[in-house]
Amino acid sequence: MHTSSPTREILDVAWELVRADGLSALSMRELGARVGLRAQSLYVYFPSKHAIYDAMFTNANRELLDRRRALDPPADPTAALRELAHQFVEFCTEDTVRYQLLFQRTIPGFEPSEQSYAVAREVLDWGRRVLADVGVTDPADFDLYTALIAGLVAQQNANEPGGDRWTRLLDRVIDMFLAEVARRNSNTDATLPREPS
Amino acid sequence: MHTSSPTREILDVAWELVRADGLSALSMRELGARVGLRAQSLYVYFPSKHAIYDAMFTNANRELLDRRRALDPPADPTAALRELAHQFVEFCTEDTVRYQLLFQRTIPGFEPSEQSYAVAREVLDWGRRVLADVGVTDPADFDLYTALIAGLVAQQNANEPGGDRWTRLLDRVIDMFLAEVARRNSNTDATLPREPS
């Protein structure tokens, strides 16, 4: 019996270190010391430092997925979208290092593995589903949505980490987005010939 | 007589290296070798590697300012805003490493110096002036604007560097933004009591 596997403990401590000193300041010797191991022994559990980053990447995406599953989505699709967006923005701003790992290409040689990407895709597909529920199915509209959210988060984390100068604009941004999509759809209906039915 | 100072040449080569290998892959030894010096001799011109990053930061902001000054802004304020936004987005996406240095906090201990920030503020103030010309003076509206542009650029650079999947949404985003500000202003006019005059 054990409370946590060595692998699990290494990852937990890695997150601690990274949060304290920055994403790229993760050192194998330091990490080993914190878990009572020499740096070399870490290679028993992870083949390289990038493998640790990769596990952290998966880690973080799973955490986001878990939180989404924990939501009890309201019946109203728009309310559900709002809830999702707020959860995502909070997730991205409550831990800027995690945000950096997930959404910025900042570690020199690190590229998430295929299986890590799979989890990231799950997150994105979840978003697509929620948007489809409010009638947004055009891929360009979805790109627009991700850009709007990404912009708020990027500005918040870059210029006022921990604050809410940008994130408090979220509901306004969602309204603006939904109005824009509705406007564009009604324009399209009015000006383009109908599909034969 | 000389074609360029050592300082200038070091910076030029630093940009080359960084564009080739990534922002954090800048190495003093490599940089020295490319300019015909040993790494240690670089410290005659820059007191540290961060000082080189700082000079590059100022460098890039000045380049952006120069381009703005080179614009011959159209008389119509909205057209001028469009032109500015397009120029900015192109500036941010044509060189992702430069974008990373200017707008992402990615280098472990690097913080731009006060005088470097001054140039960055000039850039921001320029944007504020152009937005004021189209009637956008509320600071929250300006924050909204910067987030919208930042979002397009962030998504483009992170997910499809060199492409235009997000940046081609720029005019749509500007329209959406202007409509939102207009809507909000008219709402305010209609529902709030006027100031005594």
Next chain:
DNA sequence: GTCTATACATCGATAGAC
């Protein structure tokens, strides 16, 4: 599985000779 020991190449940075 973990240790010690050792190795190699890399890094930023400093001291001091010339």
Next chain:
DNA sequence: GTCTATCGATGTATAGAC
């Protein structure tokens, strides 16, 4: 101003004792 020499770090790797 440029050099050699050196320092203390880093990631990575291997060999071998226990």
